Amino acid sequence: MESCNCIEPQWPADELLMKYQYISDFFIALAYFSIPLELIYFVKKSALFPYRWVLVQFGAFIVLCGATHLINLWTFSTHSRTVEVVITTAKVLTAFVSCVTALMLVHIIPDLLSVKTRELFLKNKAAQLDREMGLIRTQEETGRHVRMLTHEIRSTLDRHTILKTTLIELGRTLALEECALWMPTRTGLELQLSYTLRHQNPVGFTVPIHLPVINQVFSSDRAVKIPPNSPVARLRHIAEKYMPGEVVAVRVPLLHLSNFQIYDWPELSTKRYALMVLMLPSDSARHWRGHELELVQVAVALSHAAILEESMRARDLLMEQNVALDLARREAETAIRARNDFLAVMNHEMRTPMHAIIALSSLLQETELKPEQRLMVETILKSSSLLATLINDVLDLSRLEDGSLELDLVTFNLHAVFKEVVQLIKPIASVKKLSVSISFALDLPEYAIGDEKRLMQTILNIVGNAVKFSKEGSISIAAGIAKSEPLLDARAPDFFPVPSDSHFYLRVQVKDSGLGINPQEIPKLFNKFAQNQSVANRNSDGSGLGLAICKRFVNLMEGHIWIESEGLGKGCTASFIVKLGIAGRSNEPDHRVVPLNRVQANFPGLKVLILDDNGVSRMVTKGLLMHLGCDVTVTSSTDECLRVVSPEYNVVFMDLGMHGTSGYEVAMRINERITKRHERPLIVALTGNTDRATKDNCFRVGMKGVLLKPISLEKMRSVLSELLERGTLRQS
Amino acid sequence: MDVDQMQRRFADYTASLFREGFLDDQFTQLQQLQDESNPDFVVEVVSLFFEDSERLLNDLGKALDQQIVDFKKVDAHVHQLKGSSSSIGAQRVKNACIAFRNFCEMQNTEGCLRCLQQVKQEYFLVKNKLESLFRLEQQILAAGGSNPMME
Numbered sequence: 023m024e025s026c027n028c029i030e031p032q033w034p035a036d037e038l039l040m041k042y043q044y045i046s047d048f049f050i051a052l053a054y055f056s057i058p059l060e061l062i063y064f065v066k067k068s069a070l071f072p073y074r075w076v077l078v079q080f081g082a083f084i085v086l087c088g089a090t091h092l093i094n095l096w097t098f099s100t101h102s103r104t105v106e107v108v109i110t111t112a113k114v115l116t117a118f119v120s121c122v123t124a125l126m127l128v129h130i131i132p133d134l135l136s137v138k139t140r141e142l143f144l145k146n147k148a149a150q151l152d153r154e155m156g157l158i159r160t161q162e163e164t165g166r167h168v169r170m171l172t173h174e175i176r177s178t179l180d181r182h183t184i185l186k187t188t189l190i191e192l193g194r195t196l197a198l199e200e201c202a203l204w205m206p207t208r209t210g211l212e213l214q215l216s217y218t219l220r221h222q223n224p225v226g227f228t229v230p231i232h233l234p235v236i237n238q239v240f241s242s243d244r245a246v247k248i249p250p251n252s253p254v255a256r257l258r259h260i261a262e263k264y265m266p267g268e269v270v271a272v273r274v275p276l277l278h279l280s281n282f283q284i285y286d287w288p289e290l291s292t293k294r295y296a297l298m299v300l301m302l303p304s305d306s307a308r309h310w311r312g313h314e315l316e317l318v319q320v321a322v323a324l325s326h327a328a329i330l331e332e333s334m335r336a337r338d339l340l341m342e343q344n345v346a347l348d349l350a351r352r353e354a355e356t357a358i359r360a361r362n363d364f365l366a367v368m369n370h371e372m373r374t375p376m377h378a379i380i381a382l383s384s385l386l387q388e389t390e391l392k393p394e395q396r397l398m399v400e401t402i403l404k405s406s407s408l409l410a411t412l413i414n415d416v417l418d419l420s421r422l423e424d425g426s427l428e429l430d431l432v433t434f435n436l437h438a439v440f441k442e443v444v445q446l447i448k449p450i451a452s453v454k455k456l457s458v459s460i461s462f463a464l465d466l467p468e469y470a471i472g473d474e475k476r477l478m479q480t481i482l483n484i485v486g487n488a489v490k491f492s493k494e495g496s497i498s499i500a501a502g503i504a505k506s507e508p509l510l511d512a513r514a515p516d517f518f519p520v521p522s523d524s525h526f527y528l529r530v531q532v533k534d535s536g537l538g539i540n541p542q543e544i545p546k547l548f549n550k551f552a553q554n555q556s557v558a559n560r561n562s563d564g565s566g567l568g569l570a571i572c573k574r575f576v577n578l579m580e581g582h583i584w585i586e587s588e589g590l591g592k593g594c595t596a597s598f599i600v601k602l603g604i605a606g607r608s609n610e611p612d613h614r615v616v617p618l619n620r621v622q623a624n625f626p627g628l629k630v631l632i633l634d635d636n637g638v639s640r641m642v643t644k645g646l647l648m649h650l651g652c653d654v655t656v657t658s659s660t661d662e663c664l665r666v667v668s669p670e671y672n673v674v675f676m677d678l679g680m681h682g683t684s685g686y687e688v689a690m691r692i693n694e695r696i697t698k699r700h701e702r703p704l705i706v707a708l709t710g711n712t713d714r715a716t717k718d719n720c721f722r723v724g725m726k727g728v729l730l731k732p733i734s735l736e737k738m739r740s741v742l743s744e745l746l747e748r749g750t751l752r753q754s
Numbered sequence: 755m756d757v758d759q760m761q762r763r764f765a766d767y768t769a770s771l772f773r774e775g776f777l778d779d780q781f782t783q784l785q786q787l788q789d790e791s792n793p794d795f796v797v798e799v800v801s802l803f804f805e806d807s808e809r810l811l812n813d814l815g816k817a818l819d820q821q822i823v824d825f826k827k828v829d830a831h832v833h834q835l836k837g838s839s840s841s842i843g844a845q846r847v848k849n850a851c852i853a854f855r856n857f858c859e860m861q862n863t864e865g866c867l868r869c870l871q872q873v874k875q876e877y878f879l880v881k882n883k884l885e886s887l888f889r890l891e892q893q894i895l896a897a898g899g900s901n902p903m904m905e
Binding site for chain 2: 635636638
């Protein structure tokens with residue numbers, strides 16, 4: 023083999039250099055081969071490297087370079103032609119690929135750079151998002167605070183607690199140094215410090231309400247920063263070396279509800295505000311940030327809402343209660359009406375048979391009887407009288423109870439009343455060997471104006487009790503005029519009988535020497551159905567209602583009744599005072615000065631008009647009036663009546679229960695038609711129901727009287743007499 | 755039977771009517787209104803009552819027979835009947851009417867029908883009794899006695 027023309031290197035002289043070159047080439051080749059391997063490995067790992075074919079190219083370039091360097095290793099020693107050829111091929115390829123790659127890179131690098139730009143952009147974006155996240159987190163925290171505040175504030179219900187809780191929670195949430203609440207004073211001219219967070223007892227600092235800073239806060243509905251040295255913010259007299267923290271004040275509207283109308287909840291006239299002052303800790307370099315101010319406003323609004331809610335709840339409760347009360351009242355009214363209806367029926371139904379029994383028994387007494395029969399009849403009479411009295415008592419009491427009883431005022435002989443009572447009681451008293459005596463004061467008038475019947479009933483009851491509960495001794499009745507001095511009765515310390523020109527006060531005292539009463543029982547005496555337990559009840563045949571009724575009569579007569587007793591066995595004194603009119607004065611119009619003692623038997627020529635749509639009832643009334651001699655015209659409808667009526671008629675009897683028409687209307691039309699008052703016929707209503715309301719309605723439309731159907735002959739006689747004499751059936 | 759006996763029977767019968775509650779006070783009033791100028795007053799009034807009541811009872815029956823009962827109308831009829839019966843003193847009829855009106859107010863058809871039966875019953879009873887009474891009266895008058903109704 024011919025050796026090549028290359029200069030044979032002087033191995034020993036450049037051997038070191040050669041060696042280094044050799045090693046470097048080797049390492050270069052190694053590196054060049056491993057780089058693509060690494061590239062491939064990592065690209066395989068990564069998912070989205072967009073330039074794979076560039077890599078391939080690059081890889082090829084490097085591999086070839088490596089190959090070149092590797093093959094260089096063989097050139098250090100003699101090498102054959104094949105190696106030469108291989109080297110040349112490799113070098114050519116390498117050159118080619120390198121040029122291509124260089125050209126490619128020109129194309130690629132801008133792309134890669136733009137990737138870089140995008141990366142930077144994304145990083146910025148990420149930073150911005152981070153910041154926004156921070157903001158959201160802050161907001162969320164604020165929201166959490168608000169929820170906590172809400173929960174705390176709304177868990178209390180009392181108005182003051184609500185405000186204080188707001189204060190406390192705000193202080194806690196915002197880490198305030200001090201938080202104070204100033205409330206307006208009653209005069210409205212000053213604000214008074216009513217609560218602070220740190221101070222335990224706020225001494226009543228006051229601040230006039232018309233300071234400019236306060237006006238500024240009150241006129242804005244947001245939280246306002248105020249200077250820390252304003253009077254409302256200077257709560258602690260600390261040395262001023264501290265840098266006071268920022269202070270914010272906000273107005274708190276106060277509800278000012280003066281009355282609670284049901285359907286008209288008043289507008290919140292919030293002219294009154296309280297002031298809430300919030301101070302950041304001094305020396306903290308904190309500032310009031312926007313969201314903190316908002317938090318304060320939210321807290322104030324919450325407390326306001328909580329107070330409103332509480333008021334609404336109160337209103338709802340009141341409404342409910344009102345509705346319930348209304349219902350109860352209506353039920354009570356229904357019950358009363360039902361009871362009155364019942365009483366009205368029972369009134370008649372019970373009295374009629376009683377009346378029959380008593381009348382017939384007394385008639386029987388007049389006939390020829392054997393002694394045993396007489397005894398029996400007397401017993402029947404006595405028992406039925408008692409029963410009648412009992413019925414009357416119960417019915418009277420019920421009427422007294424609901425105030426529908428009215429006094430029948432007449433002029434009567436006062437002395438005669440007492441004498442009659444004594445007459446009535448004498449038989450029983452003499453049987454028991456009790457002596458009864460009366461004494462009249464010298465200045466007691468002989469005549470008086472009052473309810474004679476009921477006064478007698480009262481006196482009789484009291485004297486009767488005295489007789490009943492005495493086994494021996496005497497009963498004394500003293501009647502006189504009551505002095506205008508306070509009664510010695512502790513139960514009526516305000517009762518001053520003050521006489522006047524038209525009235526005087528009658529005082530009656532009944533003393534007995536009987537069984538007496540235990541002073542402790544005295545208050546119960548006037549209660550219904552209560553009997554004196556210490557008396558042998560077997561003898562008592564009363565219902566226990568007597569004194570209760572007396573008390574009510576006495577009260578109706580604007581008086582007072584009381585009983586005194588020293589104790590059991592020491593007798594007892596019953597006294598009462600009632601107001602009576604002085605007779606002989608002309609200030610009592612419309613009273614029956616003298617009772618009708620002459621009732622006309624017949625009324626010839628009296629023209630009467632009847633209006634009744636019930637045929638039978640009409641016929642009966644007509645028969646009644648004809649029997650009394652009247653000239654009767656009947657009509658059966660309102661039209662007919664209005665057609666027929668004229669000033670010729672003296673009296674019109676009108677049935678109120680007519681179907682479809684209102685008797686009241688007819689009465690009004692008649693009165694309208696006949697304008698001259700003295701020409702009008704006297705209109706009297708006939709009805710099955712004579713309660714207060716019906717009577718009032720009748721008199722209101724101008725009727726002269728109300729009669730209960732069915733009407734008896736005697737009653738009709740007296741009605742006509744009275745109408746003719748007085749022109750009305752009404753007693754005032 | 756002589757006149758005195760008949761008079762006594764009349765008195766007893768009348769007393770029994772009062773006792774049993776068929777008639778009340780008001781009937782006595784009617785008797786008082788009968789006099790020479792009006793000798794048949796009681797009979798006339800009672801006959802009118804019979805006519806009126808039978809008409810009303812008929813109307814009531816029809817009204818309660820309807821699909822939809824007009825309680826206002828029923829109440830009006832009962833009110834009329836009550837007025838008539840109380841005017842002549844037919845006490846039991848009147849009381850039955852009062853009960854009837856309660857059911858009308860409650861709009862209870864069942865109750866109303868029952869009451870109608872009750873009222874009819876009472877009415878026919880009292881009609882019977884009164885007719886017997888009038889027959890007795892006629893007998894007395896025919897035998898030449900004085901009219902027992904007029905005291």
